[in-house]
Structures are given as C-alpha cells and as structure tokens.
Amino acid sequence: MILDGKCPTGPIEKTWDKHRFDLKLVNPANKRKYKVIVVGTGLAGGAAAASMGELGYQVEAFCYQDSPRRAHSIAAQGGINAAKAYPNDGDSIYRLFYDTIKGGDFRAREADVWRLAQVSNNIIDQCVAQGVPFARDYAGYLDNRSFGGAQVSRTFYARGQTGQQLLLGAYSALSRQIKAGTVKMYNRTEMLDLIVIDGVAKGITIRDLTTGEIRVHMGDAVCLATGGYVNVFYLSTNAMGCSVTANWKAHKKGAFFANPCYTQIHPTCIPQHGEHQSKLTLMSESLRNDGRCWVPKKKEDCGKHPNEVPEEERDYYLERKYPSFGNLAPRDIASRAAKEQCDDGRGVGPGGRGVYLDFATAIKRVGEHTIKERYGNLFEMYEKITDEDAYKRPMRMYPAPHYSMGGLWVDYNLMSNIPGLFVLGEANFSVHGANRLGASALMQGLADGYFVIPYTIGGYLAGIKPGDYSAEHAECKKSVEEVKAGIDKLFSIKGKKTVSEIYRALGKVMWENVGMARSDESLKLALKEIPKLRDEFWNNVNVTGEGGDFNQQLENAGRVADFLEFAELMTKDALVREESCGGHFRVEHQMPDGEAKRNDVDFCHVAAWEFKGVGNEPELHKEPLKFDNVHLAVRSYK
Amino acid sequence: MSDHNTMNLTLHVWRQKGPNAPGKLETYEAKNVSPDMSFLEMIDEVNEDLIKKGVEPIAFDHDCREGICGMCSQVINGVPHGGQDRTTVCQLHMRTFKDGDNIFIEPWRAKAFPIVKDLVVDRSALDTIIQAGGYTSCHTGGVADGNTILIPKPEADYAMDAAECIGCGACVAGCPNGSAMLFTSAKVSQLAVLPQGKVEAATRVNAMTEALQQCGFGNCSNHYECQAACPKGINVKFIAKLNREYLKAVFE
Ligand SMILES: Cc1cc2nc3c(=O)[nH]c(=O)nc-3n(C[C@H](O)[C@H](O)[C@H](O)COP(=O)(O)OP(=O)(O)OC[C@H]3O[C@@H](n4cnc5c(N)ncnc54)[C@H](O)[C@@H]3O)c2cc1C
Ligand code: FES
Numbered sequence: 016m017i018l019d020g021k022c023p024t025g026p027i028e029k030t031w032d033k034h035r036f037d038l039k040l041v042n043p044a045n046k047r048k049y050k051v052i053v054v055g056t057g058l059a060g061g062a063a064a065a066s067m068g069e070l071g072y073q074v075e076a077f078c079y080q081d082s083p084r085r086a087h088s089i090a091a092q093g094g095i096n097a098a099k100a101y102p103n104d105g106d107s108i109y110r111l112f113y114d115t116i117k118g119g120d121f122r123a124r125e126a127d128v129w130r131l132a133q134v135s136n137n138i139i140d141q142c143v144a145q146g147v148p149f150a151r152d153y154a155g156y157l158d159n160r161s162f163g164g165a166q167v168s169r170t171f172y173a174r175g176q177t178g179q180q181l182l183l184g185a186y187s188a189l190s191r192q193i194k195a196g197t198v199k200m201y202n203r204t205e206m207l208d209l210i211v212i213d214g215v216a217k218g219i220t221i222r223d224l225t226t227g228e229i230r231v232h233m234g235d236a237v238c239l240a241t242g243g244y245v246n247v248f249y250l251s252t253n254a255m256g257c258s259v260t261a262n263w264k265a266h267k268k269g270a271f272f273a274n275p276c277y278t279q280i281h282p283t284c285i286p287q288h289g290e291h292q293s294k295l296t297l298m299s300e301s302l303r304n305d306g307r308c309w310v311p312k313k314k315e316d317c318g319k320h321p322n323e324v325p326e327e328e329r330d331y332y333l334e335r336k337y338p339s340f341g342n343l344a345p346r347d348i349a350s351r352a353a354k355e356q357c358d359d360g361r362g363v364g365p366g367g368r369g370v371y372l373d374f375a376t377a378i379k380r381v382g383e384h385t386i387k388e389r390y391g392n393l394f395e396m397y398e399k400i401t402d403e404d405a406y407k408r409p410m411r412m413y414p415a416p417h418y419s420m421g422g423l424w425v426d427y428n429l430m431s432n433i434p435g436l437f438v439l440g441e442a443n444f445s446v447h448g449a450n451r452l453g454a455s456a457l458m459q460g461l462a463d464g465y466f467v468i469p470y471t472i473g474g475y476l477a478g479i480k481p482g483d484y485s486a487e488h489a490e491c492k493k494s495v496e497e498v499k500a501g502i503d504k505l506f507s508i509k510g511k512k513t514v515s516e517i518y519r520a521l522g523k524v525m526w527e528n529v530g531m532a533r534s535d536e537s538l539k540l541a542l543k544e545i546p547k548l549r550d551e552f553w554n555n556v557n558v559t560g561e562g563g564d565f566n567q568q569l570e571n572a573g574r575v576a577d578f579l580e581f582a583e584l585m586t587k588d589a590l591v592r593e594e595s596c597g598g599h600f601r602v603e604h605q606m607p608d609g610e611a612k613r614n615d616v617d618f619c620h621v622a623a624w625e626f627k628g629v630g631n632e633p634e635l636h637k638e639p640l641k642f643d644n645v646h647l648a649v650r651s652y653k
Numbered sequence: 654m655s656d657h658n659t660m661n662l663t664l665h666v667w668r669q670k671g672p673n674a675p676g677k678l679e680t681y682e683a684k685n686v687s688p689d690m691s692f693l694e695m696i697d698e699v700n701e702d703l704i705k706k707g708v709e710p711i712a713f714d715h716d717c718r719e720g721i722c723g724m725c726s727q728v729i730n731g732v733p734h735g736g737q738d739r740t741t742v743c744q745l746h747m748r749t750f751k752d753g754d755n756i757f758i759e760p761w762r763a764k765a766f767p768i769v770k771d772l773v774v775d776r777s778a779l780d781t782i783i784q785a786g787g788y789t790s791c792h793t794g795g796v797a798d799g800n801t802i803l804i805p806k807p808e809a810d811y812a813m814d815a816a817e818c819i820g821c822g823a824c825v826a827g828c829p830n831g832s833a834m835l836f837t838s839a840k841v842s843q844l845a846v847l848p849q850g851k852v853e854a855a856t857r858v859n860a861m862t863e864a865l866q867q868c869g870f871g872n873c874s875n876h877y878e879c880q881a882a883c884p885k886g887i888n889v890k891f892i893a894k895l896n897r898e899y900l901k902a903v904f905e
Pocket of ligand 1: 054055056057058059060077078079080083086087088089090091092093094095177178204205206207240241242243252253254257258260261297417418439440441442453454455456457458460
C-alpha cells in the first residue's frame with residue numbers, strides 16, 4: 016500500500032493556515048459531549064490535555080508516574096528552538112524549516128516540518144505567559160544561545176533545566192484544567208491495550224499500578240503521547256520507566272510503526288562504570304565547544320593516567336578526521352568516531368569503552384575560572400558520578416542511546432492509520448526524519464500539544480457522533496481478558512532468570528548489533544538472537560509477587576516483553592533500509608571517507624510497518640517523500 | 654572512578670505490604686558493593702538477590718535517576734535523600750559509605766503522604782496544592798509576544814531559583830511538623846515575582862495555603878529543616894516571601 020500523509024498542497028508557507036481554515040469545527044456547545052483520552056502527560060500529552068480541556072472537551076489523561084510533573088521531558092537540559100530571530104542574525108521560519116529538513120537527512124515530510132517551524136514562535140510566547148522563567152539579558156529581553164551546531168542563535172533556555180521548566184509550565188496549565196474539572200487525571204496508571212471497535216480507536220485498557228485493577232476507559236478519540244523507545248538498548252539516557260509499550264500495543268492493534276530503525280546516539284554521556292549500571296547520564300553537548308576528544312595512539316597507554324600520556328602519543332581523532340568541524344562534528348559522526356577508537360582497542364576507562372574529553376587546552380587559553388563559569392554545574396555533576404575532577408584530568412565520555420526519531424505513523428493531522436488514534440511528541444515519527452537536531456524535540460512536543468492537536472482533532476470529531484461507544488462492547492471484554500491472561504502467564508512461568516537479566520541481554524544484543532553502526536551481518540545475527548531471548552523470557556523468567564497489588568517487577572516484565580517483540584521490528588527495518596542516513600548507519604553504505612551514503616533513488620520514503628503476528632513477517636508500506644522546497648543534497652561536515 | 658575495593662553493608666529496610674498493613678524494618682546484606690554504584694543501583698542488586706531467594710523485592714519510587722524528576726524518595730539514616738549536599742538519593746553514590754556500615758532506609762513519613770508499599774508513598778497532596786492555584790490563568794494561544802513585557806534579569810533569576818523545586822517532598826519528610834511550606838512558597842514566589850503571575854498573586858496565595866491545610870500538612874514553625882533536606886537547595890527566604898504575599902493578600 017502506498018501511504019498518503021494527507022499533506023496540504025500549494026505554497027508551503029500557506030499550508031498550515033489554509034489547512035486550519037479547511038478543518039471542520041466542533042460547535043462550542045457540542046465540545047463537552049466529546050470525550051478525548053490522552054495517554055502520557057509529558058510535554059506533548061500535558062500540553063494537549065490542558066489545551067483540549069480548555070476548549071471544552073472532556074479529557075481523561077494518564078501517566079505511569081505518581082504525578083504528571085515527572086514525565087521524562089523533565090530531563091532535557093539544553094533548550095528549545097524557535098524562529099523568533101530576536102538576535103537579528105538572519106534566522107527565519109524558512110531557515111528553521113530548512114535546517115530541520117537537512118538535519119533530518121531528507122527523511123521527513125516538508126509540510127509537517129514547515130508547520131513546526133511556524134508555530135515554534137507561539138510556543139515561546141505561551142511559555143512566557145505561563146511563567147516559565149526563561150533566561151533574560153540585562154535589558155530584560157529573552158536570551159538566546161546557539162546550540163547543536165546551528166549557525167544562528169535560536170535556542171531559548173532556562174539554566175540547564177529547560178525541559179523541567181517547560182514541563183512544569185504544561186503541568187501548571189494541566190493542573191488548572193484538573194481543578195476546573197475539564198481534565199480527569201489518572202496517575203500511576205499504565206495503558207496496556209488499545210481498544211479498536213469496527214476499525215476505529217475508541218478506548219484503552221489500563222492497569223492501575225497501585226491496586227492492580229484492570230479496566231477500560233472509553234472515548235471518542237485516543238491520543239498517545241507516550242515518549243520514545245530507546246530503552247530497547249537497556250542502557251540509555253531515558254528514565255527507567257520509558258517504554259515502547261503503549262505504542263507497541265497500538266501497533267499490535269493495527270497502527271503502523273514508522274522508521275523504527277531511526278534512533279539517535281548522543282556522543283557525550285558518562286561511560287558505563289560496571290555491569291550493574293542501570294542508566295546513562297547525558298552531559299550537555301555544549302562541552303564540545305571547549306573540550307578536545309582524544310584517545311592514546313598506543314594500546315599500551317590506555318591504562319595509564321591520562322596526564323602521563325605525552326602530547327605526541329595522543330590521537331585527537333576528530334580533529335584529525337574532520338579538520339574543519341573538528342570536535343564540533345555532528346552528533347552521529349562524533350558518536351561513531353568514538354566507537355571506532357574503542358573498537359580499535361584504544362578506549363579508556365572501565366572495559367575500554369570511553370574516550371577523553373580534555374579541557375586542558377581551553378583552561379590554558381581562557382583560565383579555569385572561565386571554564387567554571389561556562390560548565391561549572393556539568394563538572395560538578397561529572398564529579399558526583401565519577402569521583403573525578405575534570406579540571407585536573409580529562410573527562411571520560413562515551414555515546415549513549417538518547418532519542419527515537421521513529422514512532423507510530425501519523426498523517427498531517429497527527430492521526431495514525433487507525434481512525435480516532437492520534438499520536439504526539441516523541442511517540443510519533445513525524446518531523447525529525449533520520450536525525451533530530453538539538454533543542455527541537457521540546458519544540459515538537461509542545462507544538463503538537465498546544466498548537467496542532469487542538470485544531471486537527473476537531474476536524475476528526477466534527478465528523479463523528481459523540482459518545483458512540485460502550486464499555487460493554489465485546490472488544491472491551493476481550494481486551495481486558497487478554498491483558499489479564501498476559502499477566503497470569505507472566506506469573507505462571509516461575510523460571511530462573513530475573514526480568515533484568517533478560518532485559519540486559521536484550522540491550523547488549525541491540526547495542527552491539529543494531530546500535531551506532533549496523534551491518535547486514537550484525538543485523539542478521541540480532542534477528543537470530545532476539546527470538547531466542549524472547550523464548551527464554553517466556554519460558555524462564557521469574558516474576559515475583561501478585562497482579563492485584565503494587566508490583567514493579569510485573570510492570571517491568573510487561574515492558575520488557577514488549578521490547579522483546581519490538582526489537583525484532585526495529586532490526587528488520589534497519590536491515591531493509593539499505594542506505595545510511597542520519598542516525599541509521601549501515602557500514603556497507605558509506606563514502607570512501609566514512610560518511611553516510613544515502614540512497615535517494617530507492618529509499619526516499621517513510622517505511623511504515625504493519626503487524627502480522629509475533630514472529631511473522633510484518634508488511635512494509637511506503638510513503639514516498641517529496642522535496643519541493645529544499646533541494647535534496649548530500650550533507651557535508653568536512 | 655575510585656580505586657576503593659568493594660564493601661559489604663547491612664541494610665535495615667522498611668517493609669510494608671500496603672497502606673493499612675503493619676510495617677517493620679527487615680535486615681538484608683548487600684555484598685560486594687562497588688563504590689561507583691549509585692544508591693539505587695545498590696538496592697537493585699539487593700532486589701535481584703531477593704528475587705532469586707523467592708522474597709518479594711523492595712518497592713521504591715524512581716524514574717529519571719539523574720536528580721530531576723523528583724520521583725525517588727527515601728530517608729537514609731534518618732535524613733531525606735541521605736544528607737549529601739544538594740543530592741537526590743538517585744545521585745547519591747556508594748563511595749560515601751564504608752565497608753561494614755549499617756544503613757537504615759525508610760519512606761517519607763508525613764501525615765499527608767500515606768504509604769503505598771515499602772518505600773513508596775502517595776504524594777498526590779502536592780499536586781492538589783498546585784491545582785489550587787499554582788499557575789497563571791492564561792489560555793492556550795492568544796498571548797502576547799514573549800518580549801512584550803520585559804522582565805529584569807534579577808527577577809527572572811529569582812523566579813528560576815524558586816522554580817528549581819523538583820516536587821520530591823523531602824522538605825515535608827524533613828519537617829518535624831510535616832509541613833509543605835517550602836514547596837508551596839517556591840511556587841508562590843516564582844509566580845509572584847513575574848509580571849505574568851502578579852495579577853493573580855493574592856488569590857493564588859490564599860488558595861494554595863488553604864489547600865495546604867486541607868491536605869493535612871502541618872504548620873510551619875520555622876525549623877528550617879526543609880532547606881537542609883532539599884536536594885535543590887531551595888532557600889527558606891521563599892517562605893518569608895510567601896508570608897509577605899499572604900499578608901498583602903489579607904490587607905488588599
Ligand atoms: C537527557 C535528555 C536530554 C534532552 N535534552 C533535550 C534538549 O535539550 N532539547 C530538546 O529539544 N530535547 C531534548 N531531549 C528530548 C526531549 O526531552 C524528549 O524527546 C521530549 O521531552 C519527549 O516528550 P514527550 O511528551 O513526547 O514524552 P515524555 O516526556 O517522555 O512523556 C511520556 C509520557 O507518557 C507516559 N507514558 C508512557 N508510557 C505509558 C503507558 N504505557 N501508559 C500510561 N502512560 C505512559 C509517561 O508517564 C509520560 O507522562 C532530551 C532527552 C533526554 C532523555
Ligand atoms: S529518580 Fe528522578 S530525581 Fe531521583
């Protein structure tokens with residue numbers, strides 16, 4: 016099937032305005048007759064629930080944490096982009112649009128990206144009105160910085176906690192609607208199934224994580240804003256509870272999964288310290304403005320104290336390989352280069368999985384004081400975790416899984432191929448193509464939540480009868496029974512392995528074979544290993560406790576079970592995509608100098624997969640991508 | 654990376670099946686703990702051992718494990734988050750302990766935070782306080798350009814200092830009265846100092862302090878244990894600010 020993204024046509028700068036006008040409206044008096052279910056209350060879901068509640072819809076919102084204020088959006092440090100062009104440095108909606116298309120390596124839809132760039136400015140205004148304390152200059156104006164290699168300063172920030180402040184802004188708007196009674200919030204509640212009646216999404220089946228109760232919630236439409244899936248690698252910068260579960264359950268009910276192989280590996284994270292590590296911590300990419308990456312030239316030097324390795328014995332590999340960009344090479348390139356050095360046996364620190372990020376030259380140039388002013392909080396955080404003083408010896412860094420560009424397929428209205436199912440934020444695939452630029456995920460989450468879904472959902476709801484569902488429908492009963500049966504099955508195994516043991520093993524397979532560099536061989540190996548682990552899980556896992564209780568082992572087991580299925584799809588997608596683009600690097604497809612080699616003739620499309628049963632071949636549907644406004648060109652960072 | 658050797662510890666952990674079940678401290682051994690592990694990773698390992706022995710693992714709240722979501726919440730040796738300066742329990746590392754240590758691990762204890770299970774408590778009362786008025790009543794869309802109202806840098810910085818609160822509830826757990834004054838005052842202060850929030854300052858401080866009482870939090874009697882317990886270093890000056898805002902509201 017050739018998929019249609021239903022993008023409006025005509026001059027790109029008019030597309031969103033025209034589309035908004037063309038959308039059908041729901042009469043204000045009728046809005047309260049419609050119920051909308053929002054799963055996930057991070058930036059995307061929190062903003063969506065608050066805005067739709069304010070419009071007058073009845074909203075029910077869900078999150079797995081004990082409060083909507085804790086979604087993983089909270090961890091974003093760097094900032095949020097907008098095309099305000101306040102610094103008068105030549106930025107514009109068009110430039111933000113252009114940068115995002117190019118940064119995504121020409122694998123995103125033009126119309127969606129244009130809209131994102133257009134509404135980016137409204138987001139900043141909205142957040143200011145909410146009381147988000149963005150950084151200001153001495154004249155009282157909003158401050159900007161340049162971020163992620165952009166040539167303009169378009170990033171707005173709130174100290175090193177931009178995500179936290181934006182999320183608390185959305186949370187406050189959500190809290191206001193909860194108080195007003197337009198949004199009913201369900202904390203510590205996990206969605207475990209999507210209810211589809213006659214081909215239309217009408218509800219969800221959830222587990223109350225405190226009491227263990229399984230029940231259905233029905234509505235006229237369902238929005239998933241459940242975040243990303245890079246925890247498929249086990250170790251990542253995501254929170255412990257981030258999972259693919261909500262997306263995967265929807266996928267099993269018919270929603271297409273788009274570009275699952277597009278994942279982003281962030282180059283500067285604190286390396287793993289041992290086998291017991293539970294998560295990885297990101298260090299802002301801004302460190303590369305002053306830090307120089309190196310590893311010893313000789314393997315024998317890797318165990319030495321870094322300060323004892325003489326200058327001529329150090330390999331400043333980024334400066335050597337990319338003389339013009341040097342240490343500021345883009346994320347995907349910097350990550351792969353670090354991995355290559357370590358694979359070559361010249362990594363440092365535990366397990367040889369680390370490279371140095373050295374500030375000695377910068378300290379000599381501008382003084383320790385200035386470096387402290389620039390990065391003091393990061394050096395402190397680094398010391399807390401590693402017990403090393405980065406003013407005295409270089410930091411150790413290693414790349415870590417960070418973000419998923421892939422997600423459920425959606426059309427221009429953010430609706431999946433299942434009518435009534437909408438997908439927002441990191442959970443959808445829409446705007447970042449094969450690689451996401453820094454400071455643009457926060458922008459996307461809030462764009463989707465505040466300024467896209469409130470309009471587009473109206474267009475859908477206006478065409479259906481409100482309240483046209485019943486919790487007594489056979490599909491609801493079936494869904495509840497299936498969820499319960501799945502849980503019973505987990506308890507019945509009583510095997511010898513813990514959930515974490517199998518999860519770690521999966522992470523290892525994925526990281527080694529479907530991580531930063533993928534080959535035909537490694538992907539085929541992963542496709543052999545994943546089903547074995549899945550078998551091992553379903554035959555030999557031990558889930559303790561009971562279902563009718565607060566049970567974190569059970570929660571985790573369910574999430575891992577879904578990752579064990581999803582991992583296979585992700586790997587297949589990587590195998591079929593015989594090109595390198597953005598975060599997806601196939602070693603067979605590279606330029607002589609090691610750069611990614613795209614294949615626009617065969618792969619300038621979105622790969623959207625249809626579920627055909629666990630272990631069965633999924634069916635691939637393609638949505639061709641057209642570039643009418645940005646010329647398809649090869650990215651170059653030399 | 655530190656060069657210390659691994660250590661063996663004895664944990665005394667609060668176990669409680671449910672909100673109404675009796676609870677007690679159970680003793681577990683944590684063996685071969687690496688000093689580079691985080692406190693929660695140490696508990697992960699103890700839990701793996703318990704599962705292998707057929708004992709239900711210890712329930713505890715956590716999510717981001719980088720000190721920002723506010724989910725982790727444990728009283729360690731009598732101190733919320735373990736007492737290391739500006740550090741959440743998820744950022745606490747085992748190198749601050751030594752071989753042979755006895756460690757007492759308990760949940761947040763406060764009337765307003767009923768225990769859910771083991772170390773997990775119900776903090777929804779904090780959400781209730783925010784719902785009472787911890788926002789500006791702006792509508793989505795239709796707001797002014799972000800630079801229309803200038804905000805002097807010191808005020809923006811002051812608001813940011815207050816806004817750093819992660820809502821973990823350590824201030825409540827640390828307070829002898831179980832008061833949520835520091836938490837409430839941080840939000841009141843952040844919004845009262847910004848022009849966008851000033852308009853509703855009086856109704857906000859009234860509504861939020863009233864909710865504070867209704868939720869079963871104790872009164873503030875200026876012990877300032879809250880500031881000592883706060884992993885983000887939220888300053889008690891915000892409590893003074895709340896009191897001023899409250900008086901202003903009364904006289905208005
Ligand atoms: C360490 C870090 C730093 C980052 N820094 C930046 C940055 O500087 N700039 C930038 O633009 N982006 C950054 N990002 C990316 C960005 O933060 C995220 O992509 C974005 O915040 C995701 O928002 P979201 O609303 O889609 O999902 P999330 O914030 O992850 O929210 C997901 C929600 O879904 C809920 N949920 C999930 N599954 C279920 C289920 N089954 N049932 C019920 N509820 C469920 C959760 O409870 C939560 O409420 C960073 C990411 C990380 C990890
Ligand atoms: S787990 Fe998020 S702050 Fe500790």
